[in-house]
Amino acid sequence: MCYNLTVKKLAFLLTTALTALSFTSFTAAYAEEQATSYPDLASNLSFTSLSTYAVNEDMTSFAFAEGNYIYLFDVTTAFGNTYSGTLENNGAYLYYYEHTANISDIAFSGDNIVFTDGSASYKISDGKAASCDYTDYGTTSWITLSDSLALNVTGGSMNIYEGSNSVTLNDAAYSSLKQINGNIYVVRDNTLCVVTGSTYSEITVTPLTFEYVDLTQGAEISVGDAASVLTALHTEAAYVTLPAGTYVTNTDLTDLGGEYFAVGDGGTYALTADTAMLYLGTTSGGVDILACGSEVYLTAGGNTVTAIVAESYTAANAYMNTSSKVYSMPYMAEATAIDSIERETVVTVNGIYTSDLLQCSFAYITYTDGNGNSITGYVASNFITEYYFAAEDGEYEEAEYTDEYSEDNVILTVCLILVIVVLIIAGVAYIAYSSATDKRKERQDKTNEN
Secondary structure (H helix, E strand, O other), rough: OOOOOOOOOOOOOOOOOOOOOOOOOOHHOOOOOOOOOOOOOOOEEEOEEEEEEOOOOOOEEEEEEOOOOOEEEEEEEEEEOOOEEEEEOOOOOOOOOOOOOOOOEOOOOOOOOOOOOOOEEEEEEEEEEEEEEEOOOOEEEEOOOOOEEEEEEEEEEEEEEOEEEEEEOOOOOOEEEEEEOOEEEEEEEEEEEEEEEOOOOOEEEEEEEEEEHHHHHOOOEOOOOHHHHHOOOOOOEEEEEEEOEEEEEEEOOOOOOOEOOOEEEEEEEEEOOEEEEEEEOOOOEEEEEEEOEEEEEEEOOOOOOOOEEEEEOOOOEEEEEEEEEOOOOOOOHHHHEEEEEEEEEEEEEEEOOOOOOOOOHHHHHEEEOOOOEEEEEEHHHHHEOOEEEEEOEEEEEOOOOOHHHOOOOOOOHHHHHHHHHHHHHHEEEHHHHHHHHHHHHHHHHHHHOO
């Protein structure tokens, strides 16, 4: 039974509707995978040409500048050097703001983001940038940690000085040294890092990880060979159990003619509890197609498939009591329909499937179509009747007859019953007649005596 399928997101999910991404290097990494399989919705923010960054006062927001784009990451949780949160967008794309020129520096001024392109400074408000007077972006070439300890970034190198000692780290890898709210940050190999340590030998440069979930990828899951997968005959019903936290995308199987699956009203979200779903198939790209009631979901393939055991009921002399579609699996949808069957068509019932995971009870049948072809598939079990058993809501109970039971025997039995009834009526009439005769005789005798 499907339960707890709500659209409640995990705390760090995106809170606004996003669309497809194709414009920056850090999103291009999953573009190829997106066309062949269920996307990895949980991603790590990364860049190929990160120029600068900013951190707000309470470290709940990080802003990044790459080329002419600004990205705003809002922290939800933090553990160690890893931050989980949401990547804000401009209403259409994951970047927060797109400028007309490359951005050379960025900072927070209270709750606002300010930046410069080298020619002028701007403040972003309500998604728009307006010119402003701002000069203190925090980028520096020197930071003094103590009377004898200092850091210097120049020409791509970070130099550490303590007294007469010095060391140069990773030539051509460092840039944008800043001290913000008592913390020291630097960009190394296009990754924001934090610098810690209070002595020459303790200085450590640790990269920070920013995890986010990009739900927009749910809108670009390739249909691939889904149509043929859904019409392939399932010789048994099966289900999978998805653990809590699994990402699923609600979809609609009405039209599989496009490049991508349509996204249903439920959208893409993480399950809040372990959930069992009917297994409909797996595309060649590794996307599992599942159903819960009348709703269909997509998720990453590789889940364990468990068979639903059919009731060991068979019948060779069944017929359809109504016209119906025949389905490739015990799931009624246009995408799983493989044939149409007319009322009074004789079918063989190979088994009955009844489960809370199914829309109704299904019969697994075989029959011969008008062209003489043998067809096997599924129909709702209450669409089938057989002359010697009763069907009610898919529950079949075979009547108990002797081995000699036949229609001729039934006629003979009825005739015998009629003969017996006639004999009984004749007997009753004879008794009544005899009784009346005796009474007349008694009255005649009394008359004669008088």
